Amino acid sequence: MSAVRLSYSSSSSLTRVGAGFLPSASRRAVSQFALPFHSLRRPPTSFGAVAASLRPSPLAAIYLRVFQRAGGRAFSSSAGRVAGMRCAASDPAQLRSAREDIRELLKTKFCHPILIRLGWHDAGTFDKNIEEWPQRGGANGSLRYDIELNHAANAGLVNALKLLQPIKDKYSDITYADLFQLASATAVEEAGGPKIPMRYGRVDVTGPEQCPDEGKLPAAGPPSPADHLREVFYRMGLNDKEIVALSGAHTLGRSRPERSGWGKPETKYTKDGPGAPGGQSWTVQWLKFDNSYFKDVKEQKDQDLLVLPTDAVLFEDPSFKVYAEKYAEDQDAFFKDYAEAHAKLSNLGAKFDPPEGISIDDDAKGAVPEPFQAAKYSSRKKELSETMKQKIREEYEAIGGSPDKPLRSNYFLNIMIVVAVLALLTSLLGN
Numbered sequence: 001m002s003a004v005r006l007s008y009s010s011s012s013s014l015t016r017v018g019a020g021f022l023p024s025a026s027r028r029a030v031s032q033f034a035l036p037f038h039s040l041r042r043p044p045t046s047f048g049a050v051a052a053s054l055r056p057s058p059l060a061a062i063y064l065r066v067f068q069r070a071g072g073r074a075f076s077s078s079a080g081r082v083a084g085m086r087c088a089a090s091d092p093a094q095l096r097s098a099r100e101d102i103r104e105l106l107k108t109k110f111c112h113p114i115l116i117r118l119g120w121h122d123a124g125t126f127d128k129n130i131e132e133w134p135q136r137g138g139a140n141g142s143l144r145y146d147i148e149l150n151h152a153a154n155a156g157l158v159n160a161l162k163l164l165q166p167i168k169d170k171y172s173d174i175t176y177a178d179l180f181q182l183a184s185a186t187a188v189e190e191a192g193g194p195k196i197p198m199r200y201g202r203v204d205v206t207g208p209e210q211c212p213d214e215g216k217l218p219a220a221g222p223p224s225p226a227d228h229l230r231e232v233f234y235r236m237g238l239n240d241k242e243i244v245a246l247s248g249a250h251t252l253g254r255s256r257p258e259r260s261g262w263g264k265p266e267t268k269y270t271k272d273g274p275g276a277p278g279g280q281s282w283t284v285q286w287l288k289f290d291n292s293y294f295k296d297v298k299e300q301k302d303q304d305l306l307v308l309p310t311d312a313v314l315f316e317d318p319s320f321k322v323y324a325e326k327y328a329e330d331q332d333a334f335f336k337d338y339a340e341a342h343a344k345l346s347n348l349g350a351k352f353d354p355p356e357g358i359s360i361d362d363d364a365k366g367a368v369p370e371p372f373q374a375a376k377y378s379s380r381k382k383e384l385s386e387t388m389k390q391k392i393r394e395e396y397e398a399i400g401g402s403p404d405k406p407l408r409s410n411y412f413l414n415i416m417i418v419v420a421v422l423a424l425l426t427s428l429l430g431n
């Protein structure tokens with residue numbers, strides 16, 4: 001990542017803020033020095049940092065040049081870091097490009113379900129009772145290490161990692177933790193699911209010794225499914241509503257007996273793919289994100305569709321059932337709760353750099369500007385006093401007008417102004 005970006009994407013609002021009013025040549029020159037937003041947020045601690053903390057503008061460019069000439073610490077383009085200043089964990093421009101690559105991957109490989117499962121299994125190891133990072137587990141990229149990939153619950157997820165690795169190699173300034181969550185959220189959205197309010201900037205663990213212990217993820221057939229789900233998901237800080245909403249992700253994908261031990265080797269819905277054929281799906285259209293999971297689990301009519309004990313319990317436990325019934329009836333309600341729960345899941349245990357995270361969605365895009373209303377910005381609506389109204393009326397009348405009618409044009413004054421301007425012009429031209 002270049003801390004001082006040599007060309008910033010034209011869609012960057014920063015470049016627009018800094019140089020929007022300039023002719024294109026100057027704009028290009030200014031944009032050469034547009035600083036990535038995320039690198040500018042820490043409190044400045046030195047002259048160089050003060051210069052860098054200026055919002056992108058011609059002034060920022062000049063300050064930076066002066067600082068560099070004055071022998072300030074050089075910007076390391078190879079390491080992509082400003083010496084003495086740390087950048088965010090992932091680069092927003094690269095995250096956006098990677099999202100495009102993930103969309104292409106989904107179109108050719110139909111790997112939406114396994115990418116969602118990858119993101120969930122990286123995050124789902126979180127333990128809210130452990131304060132320290134990364135001991136607390138969660139969305140920290142630890143699932144890239146063999147030791148964790150080899151946990152029984154993660155059988156098959158090595159295939160998801162293999163699909164994403166070329167994208168990781170292409171974008172050196174995206175962390176695994178972010179890439180897993182980006183891939184998962186993008187897969188939900190591309191399958192027709194809700195937009196997930198994601199943020200990025202997750203820091204990666206740095207070694208296999210930082211992986212969580214085995215056994216943090218839920219089992220599909222425990223003796224008491226409701227108790228088990230609560231034990232596991234409460235440990236993550238999630239509640240009953242979130243357990244049910246997130247289980248709705250099984251509207252996508254298949255279970256394969258050779259991986260998890262659950263499901264049929266193939267059904268009429270899976271024998272031809274798309275993607276690698278086989279397995280048993282929870283729904284008929286298992287690449288379409290909708291609320292059919294709740295309808296199908298409720299009915300349990302089709303022998304070719306899977307219902308795990310932890311799926312069935314959603315319609316048995318009185319508290320889970322409230323949500324499961326609601327989602328079977330109302331897809332909008334499911335989408336809303338799913339999007340919130342997925343975003344929360346994706347942040348579990350994550351350490352963000354910058355701490356507030358990075359958004360890669362252009363919120364301003366398509367937004368209709370609100371008409372300006374001065375009254376909206378006044379602290380209180382207050383009627384003018386009668387004395388004040390009278391005073392204003394008197395002032396208007398003194399110059400021949402009235403607050404109720406437009407002021408009559410003062411022809412004499414207009415002529416005087418024209419004469420004065422002409423006189424000024426004549427004297428300037430004479431000189």
Ligand code: HEM
Pocket residue numbers: 112113114116117120155156218219220221229246247249250252253254255256257259260261262308310
């Ligand atoms: C509630 C507890 C859960 C249990 C017991 C459970 C269990 C399972 C099992 C056994 C499989 C089959 C894996 C295989 O054979 O390849 C599976 C697949 C899947 N799970 Fe879950 N899961 C749970 C929650 C979740 C959550 C919270 C999500 C996402 C938010 C999720 C997303 C998926 C997806 C998308 C697949 C399909 C993967 C594919 O087709 O490759 N699951 N799950």
